[in-house]
Amino acid sequence: MLLRMSTLFLRTLREDPADAEVPSHKLLVRAGYVRRVAPGIYSWLPLGKIVLENITRVVREEMNRIGAQEVLFPALLPRDYYEATGRWTEYGDTLFRLKDRKGADYLLGPTHEEMFTDMVKGEYSSYKDYPVTLYQIQTKYRDEARPRAGILRGREFVMKDSYSFDLDDDGLKHSYETHREAYIRIFDRLGIDYRIVFAMSGAMGGSASEEFLAPCATGEDTFVACHNCGYAANAEAVVTPAPPAVTTGHPALEVLDTPDTPTIESLVNYVNEHHGLRITAADTLKNVVVKVRTPGSDKAETLIIGVPGDREVDFKRLEAAVSPGVPEIFEAEDFVRHPGLVRGYIGPQVLKSLGIRYLVDPRVVDGSAWVTGANEPGKHAAHVVAGRDFEADGTIEAADVRAGDSCPRCGHPLSIDRGIEIGHIFQLGRKYADAAGLDALGPDGKPIRITMGSYGVGVSRAVAVLAEQRHDELGLVWPREVAPADVHIVGTGKENQIDVATQLAEELESRGLRVLVDDRAGVSPGVKFKDSELLGLPTVLIVGRGLAQGVVELRDRVTGTKEEIPLAEALDRVLAACQA
């Protein structure tokens, strides 16, 4: 179907919308691809809808290629399915809840593990039925605390979610690998720049988990990469290499007067000046108190985390490390309830007797000596040796990660970047199968508990990611596979220019290209050029002033090249450009 600007439901905007901050949001709104309806909720206009469908098509083709079968669940779901796994309560405020006319509880599906598990349980019962992989491309609902950046993080979004069901761990590994390859093909075809990074399997349980991150300044995730060995991981999942244990003797623990040293920096300066030490912040041991609450209960455990003084506790990493527990700030009133903890002067020496759990950064190995709190106001202790003067209850990955930190695999310095999560694959294991009692009857007549994998692609988010990664100061620059059309033919308006442009458009359409033609009368050339750059189709053909001399202009939106070509060659040249 030929797209004609004269009738296309489209109005481009000359100015950025006031509520947009990131490039993808500004451009998708300005170019008339999407319009905001409510926070985190957007409508798709004709051109945007075409792009979204193109991405959907690629995802569907690649899922079908690995033998996954498409199904479709309702977005509107009754409460009971999510009651069984406890997620009706666990999901908290992020769940959109509603009631029907009888007062029964419903929800708008944020994700569909329960539904898929239940569906398979309802249909399959023999080991001969497995393995099986099902997927859907569907609208999800999450009442995000703070939707942001337009399409990038909405409360309603399109997601492809798939689930593999296998009889054993080897089968799961195979399903996982198959998905991984499918995702590589999907994102390659879409023209998205991405990295595959290790991720936390976290709350969902299970073992292996990787994320597909699109590197991007506006990304919400932080990841590290090693340019020597190729290791890459979400900052949450980075493993800190532990230095070898120290065995050399240390002087005995010594308590020092350190008045007015509330910060690490002031402490370092003070002990170097007044106590003859030569230490840096990295030689001090900072002890951070938090509470860890178990979801669905009011009980909170007090936990102290020891990290080198030059590092902060990264709340995101801490959260991932204590998951499914939820870390909370230790407030002033909590200190009142724990008189043994001297705020600002906490040292690990007394924690055993206080019965408080103490976890340390992996850098705090046995035999390492530290300057830390002496559990008395105004006093610190030096030569506090791990394993001699205190015992930790274990290690924890909670200290912040920085560019230049050592790669856990090869020791080279790590780089650090931001990215947008566009895909996530992981080996779920048996959590949902356990909850649902999903078994297959084995050849020996005994039940086999099914093991699952779960895999997601942010389909609508991919539109925004492409806009984010592929644009210039003039507008969008779509990869051909997802562009709303292959070629944008612009008739600039004098005499028969529009007629010729339309004829070319019809001819190219009949030869299989997807064509947008600017056939608007009475619109100045400048406006048409600006619009074509803003809309971002990969190939542009200008039928303008050169027509009288029998030439038209062929432009490449990606490279910016412009070339005058004879009208007679226009069809072949455009076809060649679009099929390259």
Add this chain to the structure above:
RNA sequence: CGGGGCGUGGCGCAGCUUGGUAGCGCGCUUGCUUUGGGAGCAAGAAGCCGCAGGUUCAAAUCCUGUCGCCCCGACCA
């Protein structure tokens, strides 16, 4: 939920300090001119100034309350 900003024709904004006629740019309509880089002239249409209450002869403007939105931090495709 904590912090910051903002609600005025479809879009982007001014006006508010110091109450009195609602204004500018873009877009839209009509006519004439123009047509290779967001054209010109002329004439138009379109606004419960977020909502509610209060002060006042008079409120976009002052007061109180309330709702909403955007941005920054803790969640996630």
